[in-house]
Amino acid sequence: MQHKSFRAMMCPIARTLDRVGEWWTMLIMRDAFAGFTRFEQFQLSLDIAPNMLTRRLQTLVKSGLLERRLYSNRPPRHEYVLTEKGRDLWPVLVTLAAYGNRHFAEHGVATRLVDRATGKPVEVVVADKGTGRILDQKGFKYSPGPKADAALKLRIRYADARQEGLSGRPEWEAFAKARKEKATRARTVS
Amino acid sequence: MQHKSFRAMMCPIARTLDRVGEWWTMLIMRDAFAGFTRFEQFQLSLDIAPNMLTRRLQTLVKSGLLERRLYSNRPPRHEYVLTEKGRDLWPVLVTLAAYGNRHFAEHGVATRLVDRATGKPVEVVVADKGTGRILDQKGFKYSPGPKADAALKLRIRYADARQEGLSGRPEWEAFAKARKEKATRARTVS
Numbered sequence: 001m002q003h004k005s006f007r008a009m010m011c012p013i014a015r016t017l018d019r020v021g022e023w024w025t026m027l028i029m030r031d032a033f034a035g036f037t038r039f040e041q042f043q044l045s046l047d048i049a050p051n052m053l054t055r056r057l058q059t060l061v062k063s064g065l066l067e068r069r070l071y072s073n074r075p076p077r078h079e080y081v082l083t084e085k086g087r088d089l090w091p092v093l094v095t096l097a098a099y100g101n102r103h104f105a106e107h108g109v110a111t112r113l114v115d116r117a118t119g120k121p122v123e124v125v126v127a128d129k130g131t132g133r134i135l136d137q138k139g140f141k142y143s144p145g146p147k148a149d150a151a152l153k154l155r156i157r158y159a160d161a162r163q164e165g166l167s168g169r170p171e172w173e174a175f176a177k178a179r180k181e182k183a184t185r186a187r188t189v190s
Numbered sequence: 191m192q193h194k195s196f197r198a199m200m201c202p203i204a205r206t207l208d209r210v211g212e213w214w215t216m217l218i219m220r221d222a223f224a225g226f227t228r229f230e231q232f233q234l235s236l237d238i239a240p241n242m243l244t245r246r247l248q249t250l251v252k253s254g255l256l257e258r259r260l261y262s263n264r265p266p267r268h269e270y271v272l273t274e275k276g277r278d279l280w281p282v283l284v285t286l287a288a289y290g291n292r293h294f295a296e297h298g299v300a301t302r303l304v305d306r307a308t309g310k311p312v313e314v315v316v317a318d319k320g321t322g323r324i325l326d327q328k329g330f331k332y333s334p335g336p337k338a339d340a341a342l343k344l345r346i347r348y349a350d351a352r353q354e355g356l357s358g359r360p361e362w363e364a365f366a367k368a369r370k371e372k373a374t375r376a377r378t379v380s
Contacts, residue, residue: 010300012290013220013283014213019294021213023204030203033327034345035352044366045345047373064293085293090327091316092289093203095282097332100202103254103275104209109335110200110342115318116331123319126281128305128312132322135314137223137280141306142287145299152300155224155235162225176234183237 010152019063020089024048024056026096029089032066037079065089091126098124137163151178200342209253210279214238214246216286219279222256227269255279288314327353341368 009015020026024046031045043053057080060066065086071079094113101109114121126135133139141160144153154175161168199205210216214236221235233243247270250256255276261269284303291299304311316325323329331350334343344365351358 011217011220012287012295012299012301014217014290015294016286016290017213017216021211021216023207023211026207026211027201027204030201034332034349035358041362044369087327088292089289091314091325092282092285094316094325095285096206097202099279099282100204100206101335102278104205105202105337108337109202110337110339111202111332111346112335113325113330114333116329119333121333122321122323122325122330124281124325125317125319126284127315127317127322127324129315129324130313132317133312134317134319135281135284135303135312137277139306140303140312142224142301143304143309143311145291145302147295147298147300149300156301159224168225172231179234 010147010149016092019059020065020092022056024052025060026093028053028056028060029065029086030093032080032082032086033090033093037081039078039080042080060086094124095126149182151175151182154178200337200339206282209249210255210282212246214242215250216283218243218246218250219255219276220283222270222272222276223280223283227271229268229270232270250276284314285316339372341365341372344368 009018020029027046028042031042036042036045039050039053039057042048042057043050046053048056057066057068061068061080064083066080067083068078069081071077097111097113101112112121113124127133128135141163142156144156148156154171158168158171158175161171199208210219217236218232221232226232226235229240229243229247232238232247233240236243238246247256247258251258251270254273256270257273258268259271261267287301287303291302302311303314317323318325331353332346334346338346344361348358348361348365351361
């Protein structure tokens with residue numbers, strides 16, 4: 001599947017999507033969280049073409065989310081095991097599943113997250129670990145980090161203006177200008 | 191971009207990915223959360239081919255995440271506004287961004303979520319709304335819902351066995367058998 005690489009983009013969402021932003025990749029990770037490790041297991045679950053599965057597994061190994069491990073010498077056989085970095089993707093899958101159950105389960109819920117001990121279903125929210133506060137767009141916002149460039153800072157100013165109910169027109173103009181200048185510089189360099 | 195539709199799958203992750211599981215789609219939503227509403231705005235931000243952007247926006251409108259709204263009569267111009275269903279995707283983007291900052295920000299963080307009032311950065315976790323407990327794979331698991339079929343129930347039994355440190359071999363055999371029977375039935379029907 002061809003696409004422009006998001007790797008060079010600064011946005012942390014784009015950077016993650018560059019590695020896992022593809023249907024099959026996310027479903028391979030889902031299966032890995034269910035304890036699947038072998039090629040045949042993923043294939044049975046996903047009903048995917050072998051060459052495509054091979055490529056997706058390679059991508060995940062290269063990105064450090066899965067580790068390819070020899071589990072038999074004769075014949076040589078490998079399995080794909082979650083790394084710590086891979087395990088850390090679990091919250092993303094949990095929010096995706098919760099969203100799917102809320103909005104795309106027209107005919108009922110097939111699977112839902114429950115407390116392992118009590119079996120009680122949970123209602124998934126995102127929260128701040130330190131304070132326990134539930135995160136929402138009203139109380140929280142994206143702010144420039146140390147690596148933010150001028151265009152990104154202006155983009156965030158636009159988002160702030162919009163959130164306050166303003167048109168954000170001057171902020172937009174400034175952002176658009178910076179964005180175009182950045183694109184021109186990128187073309188000049190390459 | 192062609193792919194097998196995940197719409198018919200029961201898994202809530204697959205169902206969500208069927209609607210938003212594509213790089214551009216997720217980044218369009220990111221921009222929508224930043225207050226972008228117009229075609230030209232998305233295009234400037236994403237540097238995407240117009241026909242591709244049109245298609246992605248149409249998908250998001252069809253799935254009910256964006257609403258196409260007339261904002262000028264002469265000439266007729268439309269903007270794309272987040273629906274309630276669209277707004278509800280925010281936690282997914284928040285967990286994606288947090289993951290990107292933790293694992294793919296080798297050269298520093300460009301943007302991070304902060305408390306709007308204090309500017310204090312937050313550490314994003316998934317939690318149970320009712321109890322406030324932080325969710326992790328040790329304490330929580332996927333369990334069959336009312337619409338789970340035999341294969342899905344067996345799949346979950348396998349995952350449970352694996353989580354307990356077992357090989358899950360008998361559970362796997364049972365799941366694989368059910369999965370193959372299901373595939374055979376699907377082919378017979380169609």
